[in-house]
Amino acid sequence: MNSFQNTRRALLGASATLGAASVAGCASIGSASPSIGRVVVVGGGYGGATVARYLKRWGGNVDVTLVEREAAFVSCPISNLVIGGHKQIADVTRGYEGLSALGVKRVRDEVVAVDAAARKVRLRSGTELAYDRLVLSPGVDFNLNSVGGLKAALDTGRVLHSWKAGPQTVALRKQLVDMRSGGVFAMTIPKAPYRCPPGPYERACMVASYFKAHKPGSKVIVLDANPEIISKKGLFEKAFGEHYKGIIEYRPNAELKEVSGTTAKLDFDDIRADVLNVIPEQRAADLAVQAGVVNVNQRWAAVNWLTMESTTVPNVHVLGDATFPAPLMPKSGHMANQQAKVAAAAIIQLLKGEPVNSAPVVMNTCYSFVTATDVVHVASVHQYDAKDKTFKTVPGSGGVSAQASALEGRYALAWADNIWADMLA
Numbered sequence: 001m002n003s004f005q006n007t008r009r010a011l012l013g014a015s016a017t018l019g020a021a022s023v024a025g026c027a028s029i030g031s032a033s034p035s036i037g038r039v040v041v042v043g044g045g046y047g048g049a050t051v052a053r054y055l056k057r058w059g060g061n062v063d064v065t066l067v068e069r070e071a072a073f074v075s076c077p078i079s080n081l082v083i084g085g086h087k088q089i090a091d092v093t094r095g096y097e098g099l100s101a102l103g104v105k106r107v108r109d110e111v112v113a114v115d116a117a118a119r120k121v122r123l124r125s126g127t128e129l130a131y132d133r134l135v136l137s138p139g140v141d142f143n144l145n146s147v148g149g150l151k152a153a154l155d156t157g158r159v160l161h162s163w164k165a166g167p168q169t170v171a172l173r174k175q176l177v178d179m180r181s182g183g184v185f186a187m188t189i190p191k192a193p194y195r196c197p198p199g200p201y202e203r204a205c206m207v208a209s210y211f212k213a214h215k216p217g218s219k220v221i222v223l224d225a226n227p228e229i230i231s232k233k234g235l236f237e238k239a240f241g242e243h244y245k246g247i248i249e250y251r252p253n254a255e256l257k258e259v260s261g262t263t264a265k266l267d268f269d270d271i272r273a274d275v276l277n278v279i280p281e282q283r284a285a286d287l288a289v290q291a292g293v294v295n296v297n298q299r300w301a302a303v304n305w306l307t308m309e310s311t312t313v314p315n316v317h318v319l320g321d322a323t324f325p326a327p328l329m330p331k332s333g334h335m336a337n338q339q340a341k342v343a344a345a346a347i348i349q350l351l352k353g354e355p356v357n358s359a360p361v362v363m364n365t366c367y368s369f370v371t372a373t374d375v376v377h378v379a380s381v382h383q384y385d386a387k388d389k390t391f392k393t394v395p396g397s398g399g400v401s402a403q404a405s406a407l408e409g410r411y412a413l414a415w416a417d418n419i420w421a422d423m424l425a
């Protein structure tokens with residue numbers, strides 16, 4: 001097979017995984033007919049940007065306003081490669097111009113309050129925006145109080161989470177570059193659920209790949225609060241053993257209790273690190289809490305899976321990492337993108353007073369780099385079950401790679417380009 005065929009296959013493979021979840025309403029873009037309703041979307045990440053784009057593409061005459069506090073979108077997927085020195089932050093950064101060109105009104109601000117009774121949101125600038133339907137895709141914030149000294153350590157900037165891509169990604173990369181050869185990088189993983197189950201193990205591989213090439217004698221110590229690797233276990237174990245023997249040390253059941261300087265304190269052990277990377281316990285972001293949609297374990301927002309509408313606050317839809325997931329549904333960018341399509345289609349129908357799709361199907365593919373070039377994936381397909389009112393995995397669908405490969409590395413990069421275009425073009 002020649003390189004053109006390879007590239008074409010990689011692109012087709014990756015774009016197939018992005019297939020639309022459910023297209024209930026299809027109207028032309030930029031219709032001159034009067035608006036069928038006002039939708040305010042909060043958060044321009046994987047869920048929010050996608051729902052804004054598809055409300056315009058499928059609804060055309062929906063009045064869509066996207067409120068995002070940052071100037072540009074910075075992707076968490078692929079950001080571990082920036083930490084490993086295989087990509088630059090510019091490679092995972094994209095602008096919002098495509099959404100503006102499509103007619104999405106973009107507001108750079110922060111939503112500080114939701115008044116669900118009056119159907120309006122208040123921005124930090126003081127402006128108020130009225131809505132018929134509100135979509136929240138604010139991602140996660142951290143529970144810092146369960147670990148002594150963690151908040152203070154993060155506040156100093158000496159300990160980083162780098163679990164929201166952006167300045168902390170660049171700062172962690174700099175800490176690794178500045179670290180002495182023969183030094184120790186320790187990272188801690190919280191108990192599941194957290195955003196991107198395989199993400200921490202990919203990060204360990206990326207840091208180890210950098211040490212292997214540039215920092216002889218250095219170590220990566222992975223302190224996992226879970227009893228074992230929670231995603232693509234066999235594939236990561238193989239990568240740790242094959243590529244990073246003597247570099248990565250993996251410790252299960254190693255729950256972080258306290259942080260002091262760059263020392264991670266466990267129940268019976270202290271790990272002194274040159275660079276300490278703490279991935280804190282997560283929950284739906286602050287705005288979801290303020291809006292009153294967080295109703296599961298004081299952490300996540302339960303939704304009606306046919307519409308992604310909150311089960312507690314009417315006319316407010318919640319997407320992505322902030323939601324309480326259906327069984328075996330990962331907190332991933334791909335899943336947020338898929339949920340956004342369910343929501344966009346349903347909101348258009350609701351605004352028109354028409355029935356929503358009663359049988360949506362969503363899917364997920366998550367690629368992880370185990371070396372600078374070689375990648376493994378996990379995939380799943382989730383179908384709505386009307387009896388139990390939730391998504392369930394389709395028997396026999398999905399699975400994991402047989403082995404890591406450079407071909408999957410090309411699929412992974414094509415996946416990223418495709419999904420960024422699907423959200424933002």
Ligand SMILES: Cc1cc2nc3c(=O)[nH]c(=O)nc-3n(C[C@H](O)[C@H](O)[C@H](O)COP(=O)(O)OP(=O)(O)OC[C@H]3O[C@@H](n4cnc5c(N)ncnc54)[C@H](O)[C@@H]3O)c2cc1C
Pocket residue numbers: 042043044045046047048067068069070075076077078079080109110111112137138139140162163164165195196199285287319320321322331332333334335336365366367368
């Ligand atoms: C290191 C790492 C690697 C990952 N790799 C993958 C991968 O390979 N594949 C994959 O599918 N997923 C991956 N993920 C997971 C993926 O990043 C998340 O699941 C995804 O970002 C969730 O989308 P979201 O829309 O819920 O939140 P986000 O994408 O985080 O978007 C939330 C947005 O809301 C904005 N916001 C929050 N509150 C407010 C407010 N009050 N006002 C205005 N704006 C606000 C934020 O600034 C942010 O832009 C990875 C995550 C990490 C950390």
